[in-house]
Amino acid sequence: MFYYLGGLLKNCWGPGRLLQSYTVLIVLALYTGFFLTRTLLPKCYALLPSDRGREFSLTKEAAKGKPTGAGVVFITIFTLLSILFVPLDLLQVGTLVLTWAMMLTGFLDDRSVSGWGEYRKGLLDLIISLAMALLLADRLRLDSPDGKLSFWFPFITHSVNVPVWLYIIITTIMLWMSVNTTNCTDGVDGLSASLVLLALITMAIIFYIIFGHVDISNYLLVPHLQGGASWAVMTFCLAGVLMGYLWHNAYPSSVLMGDAGSRALGFYTGVCVMMTGNPFMFLATSSIVFVNGGMGLLKVALKRFFHITIFGSIRFPLHDHFRKNHGWSPTQVLVKFMIIQILITVVLLGIFFKIR
Numbered sequence: 001m002f003y004y005l006g007g008l009l010k011n012c013w014g015p016g017r018l019l020q021s022y023t024v025l026i027v028l029a030l031y032t033g034f035f036l037t038r039t040l041l042p043k044c045y046a047l048l049p050s051d052r053g054r055e056f057s058l059t060k061e062a063a064k065g066k067p068t069g070a071g072v073v074f075i076t077i078f079t080l081l082s083i084l085f086v087p088l089d090l091l092q093v094g095t096l097v098l099t100w101a102m103m104l105t106g107f108l109d110d111r112s113v114s115g116w117g118e119y120r121k122g123l124l125d126l127i128i129s130l131a132m133a134l135l136l137a138d139r140l141r142l143d144s145p146d147g148k149l150s151f152w153f154p155f156i157t158h159s160v161n162v163p164v165w166l167y168i169i170i171t172t173i174m175l176w177m178s179v180n181t182t183n184c185t186d187g188v189d190g191l192s193a194s195l196v197l198l199a200l201i202t203m204a205i206i207f208y209i210i211f212g213h214v215d216i217s218n219y220l221l222v223p224h225l226q227g228g229a230s231w232a233v234m235t236f237c238l239a240g241v242l243m244g245y246l247w248h249n250a251y252p253s254s255v256l257m258g259d260a261g262s263r264a265l266g267f268y269t270g271v272c273v274m275m276t277g278n279p280f281m282f283l284a285t286s287s288i289v290f291v292n293g294g295m296g297l298l299k300v301a302l303k304r305f306f307h308i309t310i311f312g313s314i315r316f317p318l319h320d321h322f323r324k325n326h327g328w329s330p331t332q333v334l335v336k337f338m339i340i341q342i343l344i345t346v347v348l349l350g351i352f353f354k355i356r
Contacts, residue, residue, distance in 0.1 A: 001084050022208070022229040029085040029237035036081070037074045037244025041255065044073050049111040051256055066253065069110035071261025074241040075103040081241070086234045089227055091139040095234075095271050098132050102179065102267040106259030122180075125263070129175035132267070133168045136274055143226065152222055152277050154352045159223065159277070174279050175270040177294065178286070182266030183259060184293030188319050188330045189251035191337065192289070193242055196265045198341055199285035200239040202349075203272045208232035210353070211276065221356045223277050235272060238265075251330045284348035288341040292318040 018024045048067040079096050086092065105124045109116040141149055141164065149167045150159040162170070186192035210216050212228025225231065242265070248255050257265075266289075273282045282290065296317050315321035319337070322328040328336070 022212075022233060025085050025233045026204075026208070026236045029081055029233050030240035032085075033077060033081055033237050033240025034244045034247075036077050037241040038247045039244075040077070041070060041073050041245060041248055044070075045255060048072075048255070049258075051258070066256055068256040068258035069107050069260045070245055070249075070255045071103050071257045071259070071264055072107045074245045074257075074261065075100060075264045078238050078241045081237050082234050085237060087230050089139075089230070091135065092227070092230065092234060094135045094139075095132070095268070098128055098135075099264050099268050099271075102128050103260050103264035106183075106261070106263040110258040110260050121259075122176075125176050125179050126172070128267070129172045129179065129270075130168070132175055132271060133171035136171055136271070137164050137167050150223070150277070151279065153280065154355050157221060157356055170279060171274050174274060174282065175267060177290075178270030178273070178282065179263050179266040180297060181286075181289050181293035182269065183262040184296055184317050185289050185319070186257060186262040187317055188323075188333050189253040190246055190249050191319060191330075191334050192262055192265070193246050193249055193257065194334060194338055195286065195289050195341055196269060197239055197242050197246065198338065198345070199269050199289075200235050200242065200272070202285050202345055203269075203276070203281075204232045204235035204239060206276065206349075207235060207272075220353050222353070225275065225277075231272070231275060238268060251334070278352065281352065284345055284352060286341075287344050287348075288337050292337070 045067040048069045051066045051068040079100050082088070082092075082096055088096075102125070105121070105128070109121060137149060141147060144150070148161050149164060150161045152159045182192060182196060185195065207225065207228045210220060210222065210228075211225035212232060214224050217224040245255075245257060245261070249257065269286060270282070273279060273285065315324055319333045322333055322336075323330070
């Protein structure tokens with residue numbers, strides 16, 4: 001909205017043109033998101049449900065009784081600010097709607113007395129992920145110069161065309177996995193939000209500097225994303241509101257994001273990964289989330305459906321293993337996991353973008 005307002009103002013008021021600067025919009029979205037969330041979130045504590053304590057979690061008793069479901073506040077703020085600051089296209093509008101829908105399913109679970117079952121939540125995640133996959137396939141195919149969908153990979157110079165049906169399957173799996181691994185990582189104060197924040201800032205910078213810039217994207221042999229700058233504004237906006245939430249979630253936390261936050265954050269992160277055109281980008285931005293939560297999901301699935309036991313001596317999520325078996329404090333888990341993620345991000349981005 002502000003972008004188009006700037007177009008109207010610049011003819012009669014020179015400084016109005018600044019509202020059409022993506023750099024200015026990024027700063028406004030980031031700081032407004034942070035200060036609004038930091039200020040409004042504590043005022044909503046009384047309206048939020050109380051945490052029931054996550055089963056089998058080491059922090060079950062510490063979290064029990066705290067206000068949870070804060071995602072309903074900061075994801076709603078993110079959605080409204082995106083409408084204000086981002087020059088939205090149809091794909092971005094759909095992303096906002098489905099991210100908010102993912103948040104809503106998580107919030108309804110947070111406020112449920114007994115909690116929703118795993119299969120019910122998994123099915124809803126799958127439906128929303130499939131809807132997003134269909135939207136991505138439709139819009140990206142229309143925006144493609146040759147009308148085809150493609151991925152780019154390291155070690156390969158040219159993009160690889162992908163059939164629509166395969167793209168939809170890969171995207172649905174990616175989004176579902178991102179939602180559930182992020183949710184599983186939400187077990188230590190500040191951990192999931194901090195790791196997602198690193199991923200969001202990384203992808204926002206990539207959208208703005210690489211995919212949104214014709215010359216740089218051509219030089220690195222990656223597809224140019226015409227709306228790369230606007231995706232950067234939206235992603236920085238989510239980073240801002242997440243910082244505002246982290247202000248109150250830092251150890252020892254006074255509020256929890258609940259499924260309302262973790263599922264929506266995982267969903268949006270997955271969408272950003274697919275927008276880069278390289279599904280392996282998830283490893284560069286969120287490998288700790290994948291290992292921490294994903295290996296636990298794999299372990300449970302193999303045990304439950306195939307009676308196969310793997311990682312028998314390792315507790316999952318992995319943050320519980322290091323707290324229980326190695327005596328790490330919540331702060332040690334947070335700091336060390338973030339350091340490892342930064343190291344992985346730097347090396348994988350170098351490989352992805354330079355070894356082509």
